[in-house]
Amino acid sequence: MEKDMTAGSPAKMILNFTIPLFLGNVFQQFYSMADTVIVGKFVGTKALAAVGSTGTIMFLIVTSLIGMTAGFTVLTAQRFGAGDLAGMRKSVAMSGILSAIISILITIISMAGMKSLLTVMNTPQDIFHDAYVYIMIICGGIVAQILYNLLSSILRALGNSKVPLYFLIFAALMNIVLDLVFIIGFHLGAAGAAYATVISQGLSGVLCLIYIIKKVPILKMTKDDWRMDWIVVKFQLTIGLPMAFQYSITAIGTLMVQSALNILGSTMVAAFTAACKIEQVVTQAFIAMGTTLSVYSAQNMGAGKVKRIRQGFRAATWMSFVYAILSGLLIMTVGKYMTVFFVSGNIGEIMDAVDIYLKCVGIFFIPLAVVNLYRNGIQGMGFGLLPMMAGIAELIGRGVTAIIASRHASYLGICLASPAAWILAGALLIVMYFYIMKHKMPISEETTP
Template sequence: NYLVLGFVNGIACGFSIPISWTFGAKDYVEMRRYTANAVWLSVFFAAVLTVVTVAMTRSILVWTNTPDNIIDLADIYIRTIFIGIPFTLLYNMTSALMRALGDSKRPLYFLLVASFLNIGLDLLCIITFKMGVFGAAFATVFSQAVAGLGSLWYILKHYNELRWNKEESRLSRQHCVKLCGMGIPMGLQCSITAIGSVVLQGAVNGLGSDIVAAQTAGGKAAQFLSVPLESIGTAMTTYASQNMGAHDLNRVNKGVNTALGIGCVYSVASFLILRVLDKALIGLFLESSQTEIMANAQSFIFWNSVFYIPLAVLIIYRYTIQGLGYSSLAMFAGVAEMIARAMVGFLFVPLWGYFAACIANPVAWFFACFFLIPAYIVVFRKLKQEKARPHANL
């Protein structure tokens, strides 16, 4: 699932970087040209990804050793999610565009609307209409469609500076190359990271459906409090790219240090919250009678949340490097994560069983940090030596 949706989110964030650069440099003509070409590219990627992924859903599930007793349900759920890729890309692109122009509040508002709508539709479709996994997937797609269309409406109504003329809206090879140079590496980074997760998931699937259920429930509960860390990272992409456009690298470094402080404090608070509320959160996905599965889910939450600080460090440095224009370099952090998760899946799950699955994410986070921290230092020093010259081909 994230193998594809992560790519969608990555290209949307990447497309917004040149837009943010030109906004920071106050070059509004180029900003509109980048925006128009980002729209054309988004339409292309949405069409291609939807057709390919819907056609390959069953094969992907077979490749990952999905247990026979859940493969049909997984097929229905994931195929429905893939059908909604155009809406997913619409929401991610409009949100990234608003953040690129310095508006981080509206994307949050539309995200909250989508989240509450998703919860309400989940209850309606699953409990009232008995639509099962299709209902859960439909609720997700419909909620993202509402958020995406709402964001688009807001942009068209309130962002007059983005209204391009006929000449600015033309497809430009130069602008498309720059956009793809930012977007595709960011998308691939997410997909490469997910490949390791797919390999790991294949190993975990071999441990049985109860273990899969525990890992899934624990992962969802842990993700509930790790998502804000991604928001900090996304903010750093915009912050770094705007200040890059304004040629103020010192502010970038100050922002990184501030974000690291916020991320560390939040990580500790999240760990403490999960120690108290883990069982309650797991109860949203499992029945209280499933005591062994719940205990395994709690173990997964513990071993992930106790290492939220390296996750925060990873996210902040990775997104900052991307905002500075080095998406390809940041992609190698995804390679490090992929190698770590695949290594755990191939070598340690057969030896240590479920415990190896619990520590796979932290191992991957440490691998990525070992690459990203020195990478950021090298990038920052290089840009300082160049005296923060603007990108010549913006």
């Protein structure tokens, strides 16, 4: 089911690749959404706030891992696009070794510093214990996170976006079942939700591994493939670490927003948590399109097809803009009514707060589309450091807005932090794209079939 993205209609290929990715991302959201819904309904608002208060920490960990593993597999996609299967297998082996080492380090560091981080973030005392237990279990399962994200990134680098979707659907359904068992059956509360998430994520990773071993013969590894190649390692670190750092910069800004939010109390934390879950389901399309453009750009970069990369950027941009307008209108008008899925008490007050957030972000979905498309597309071409500057712009926009909102105890200001980040980063990324295309790409253009 591997797919060569260096030939055929760019728009059709991007759309066909994006749809399974989008569905997969939505099902991946079900991990945390199932936790949120079941905890909020069956344990209570404070438990929901406890899970929600750690959401930005999870975002920091998970998105950093996604960025890192996606960066490690850029070379895999480039060598696949160039028809260099031996080089492709070498890149897969090196990404596996690097991911194993880094997963151990991140697990140790995150678990050692978690209590201090929750304290610095002003986590309310009435939810501190549940928040700490929940996030420590999640950190203990970082290896499971990396296993799935790396293997799914490898499959996508080879043009296969459907198989990771199938395993995510299975894992999402398993997560819901385990949530019900651990929370309602065993009365484990927030900790039960964390156990369900880790186990489900681990299962999806194991299924990916079994599939690759049995169904992807071009990834049948030999002893030579596992011998250290420091040139490959250097390239992967040059792309993977900046991507991870860039995602972490974004998450750090989100942590600043969470710290400002925590000052407003557990009810506002619960409302913000519910609103973010609603937004994240809708915006998975932007993330999927960005991932698609990264793979598409990497394969075509490996094949030397610069003109085709430009065509892909244009097609993805128009598709994302249309979706941004339609989805923005949707959540600004009816999104708030999804609040009833998350809470059983204070619904009126929480729904009003959810509506404020959704209106603030929905009107700025076009800049968000730009951020996801151009950041990932540029990284797919092999430029790891330049997009990191956009991550810094995001941090500045989100961080400054959060600080101002914190000083004035303004919920509206907190809701505007993400739009400020998207506008600054999106503008910078567009400038970067045109600079790269004008000054960094080959002057001669190939004839695109």
